[in-house]
Amino acid sequence: MNRNSVVQRLFYWYSYLFGQAGWDTGIVPPEIAALIEDEKLPAGRVIDLGCGTGTTSIYLAQHGWQGVGIDYLPYPIWVARRKARQAGVSEQLHFIVGDVTKLDRLPLGTDFDLAVDIGCGHSLPAQSLPTYARSLACLVRPGGLLMLYMFRPSPEHPVGLEPQDVEALFAPSFRLIWSNLGEDSSARVNSGWYRFVREGRP
Numbered sequence: 001m002n003r004n005s006v007v008q009r010l011f012y013w014y015s016y017l018f019g020q021a022g023w024d025t026g027i028v029p030p031e032i033a034a035l036i037e038d039e040k041l042p043a044g045r046v047i048d049l050g051c052g053t054g055t056t057s058i059y060l061a062q063h064g065w066q067g068v069g070i071d072y073l074p075y076p077i078w079v080a081r082r083k084a085r086q087a088g089v090s091e092q093l094h095f096i097v098g099d100v101t102k103l104d105r106l107p108l109g110t111d112f113d114l115a116v117d118i119g120c121g122h123s124l125p126a127q128s129l130p131t132y133a134r135s136l137a138c139l140v141r142p143g144g145l146l147m148l149y150m151f152r153p154s155p156e157h158p159v160g161l162e163p164q165d166v167e168a169l170f171a172p173s174f175r176l177i178w179s180n181l182g183e184d185s186s187a188r189v190n191s192g193w194y195r196f197v198r199e200g201r202p
Contacts, residue, residue, distance in 0.1 A: 024052040024076070028059045029118060031180065031193045032147060036063050044113030047139060049100050050120025054080025054093070060114075061089035068108055069095045101128040103135035111141040122151040122160040129161075129169055137173035142200030146174055152181070152190035159189070166194055175199050 035041050036059075043064030048057040051069030053076045060067070061084070071077050077095045084090040098106045100120060115136055124132060140146060148170075151160030161169065167176045174196035184191040 026055050028056055032056055035147065045111065046114040046116060047108065047112045049115065049117040051080060051095065052076045054083050054095060056116055056118060057093050058084055058087050058089055061092040062087065066092045069093060070098045070100055072097065072099050101132055103139065108139060110139055112139050113141060113144045115140050115146045118149045121148060133170050140198045142198050144198045146196040148194040150192055152192055154190050157189040163192055170196055173199055
């Protein structure tokens, strides 16, 4: 593990432990709620990458979904499991501590109907992103969806990817079918939501 990885891990650990993980709001993103409640996406199997304390996973389980949540820190996973028990959905969800850049080494299964990445990808080292994208292509079934939230870089905050680079990263396995570019007011950075469909015969 290089120095940057160690520093990043300590930052996230400290933020969670002392209640300063501002990205983990406990609020389900409206883009996810719209997909489930307005568009009536049928329940299936979901994988939640960088799930934090499980807010989105638990919401989906409450709407009939089953699946896996992954985070690389034990503390938020412990909280997610506790929250799932309290919500009565622990039997539908499996939360594991793991490295999303090494998804092929984790006991996840395949044929997920939905993959959710809410700010996980833009936290990864740039050199890990192609492997990450290829691994997701192996996990999501043809016709399945990827819902992705990612920062867009600016001179003041050079983190994330431009929309065309996001699309290129996941091509040709995933095809972009919707995007919504905006600004993350809490972090004061440019951001984007993207919905991809896994190419191939369902």
